[in-house]
Amino acid sequence: MKNQLRELRTARTWSQGDLADKLGVSRQTVNAIETEKYDPSLPLAFKIARLFKRPIEEIFAEEGK
């Protein structure tokens, strides 16, 4: 799944650690999502969407869409 997490994070000048703290996950999790090696669970995806005040489908999109 493709995502805009890195772009949204860097636009706010947050480090991966900052974002991890805000989401209550480890920095490794943030990195794995950003590099698209790991797709977050639905609760975590909603949390990310709420944090960035964006609809979930604007942050996460299926591969090839």
Place this chain on the structure above:
Amino acid sequence: MNSPSVSQSSCGLGPRAWVSPTLWGLAAGLSAAAATVLFVLFKLPVPLRLVIALLPILPSLCYVGCVVRMFRQVDELQRRIQLEALGFAFPATAILVMAVDLLEQAKVLPAVHWGWSGLVVAMCLLWFAGWIRACRRYQ
């Protein structure tokens, strides 16, 4: 939605989280080793042997409880990593035990009684290998 308390360590757990499982693991290992030594050194009555043989189960169960609690505290990626590590270690241990047993039966390997401690060591090593493998995958 519950948010687990997560530190900045790579595994998502602070050092304090490791204290209880380490202590209970040590207690389980030491009590099992002590039981083995007692059985070898002394000729004990059956009721006492029964108690000594079953005693290591208590710290072992506490250890399992601590590990399960740790799994609940880590974040979702760490849980996935642990699942993959265990998913690797469990069948790999079974294959290893089967292969060693068959090689012993074929008299290619000398027949050595590995016992439960050999099995535990194999499980731990294969779990560690699975953990490293899964961590690398999500790096």
